Amino acid sequence: MNKTIYLAGGCFWGVQALLDRVPGVVATEVGYANGTVVNPSYEEVCTGATGAAETVFVTYDDEKITLVSLLRVLFDAIDPTTLNKQGPDIGTQYRSGIYYVDEKDKAICEEFLSRLQHAWSAPIVTEVLPLHNFYAAEEYHQKYLKKNPGGYCHIRLD
Incomplete structure (x- = not known):
């Protein structure tokens, strides 16, 4: 059965590329989560004034991968102890976060x-x-990163 979770771990390019490689991930989409501005642009998010986090919307098949296994993949690649920073990227939009839609996922996370x-x-x-x-x-x-091989990424993808 397909489930969804929203994961933030710094620049969304690398997080999406990482998660797209995971067996059981059905689809991903990058965007801006939990901000105060309706449909912000990338430029607006980069100012820090929107409160939005660069986030990956993940649809996964929970018969092929559990939420815990998915989280393990992300947290093996990022530093969850840095506030508003991943790699060289600094700003509130680069904070790490898990945003759930199913209340049962809160306790798991x-x-x-x-x-x-x-x-x-x-x-x-x-x-x-x-x-x-x-x-x-x-x-x-x-x-x-699929469209721009060799593009910037704070996550090791090799």
């Missing part, structure tokens, strides 16, 4: 991060919140 905390000396700052809104990013951002 919180338990995952609680267990993950044991592997880190610094506190985990990833937010776990209900999804309030999500606006698809401009078309040129969708599957950006």
Whole structure:
């Protein structure tokens, strides 16, 4: 059965490319989540004034991959202890977050991060919140690294 989750882990180009490689992921779309501006542009999000996080909308087949396994893939690739920063990217739009639509996913995500905390000396700052809104990013951002091999990415994809 297909389920959805919204994952933020810095620049959405790399997060999308990473998740697209995961067996059981059915579809991804990059966009802006939980901001205060309706349908913001990339330029607006980059100002930090919208409160939106660069996020990947993930549809996955939970008979092929669990939410915990999906989270493990993401958190093996990012640093959940840096606030508003991943790699060289700095700003509120680069914060890490898990935005759920199914209330049952909240406890799963919180338990995952609680267990993950044991592997880190610094506190985990990833937010776990209900999804309030999500606006698809401009078309040129969708599957950006597939369209631009060798493009910038803060996540190791090799």
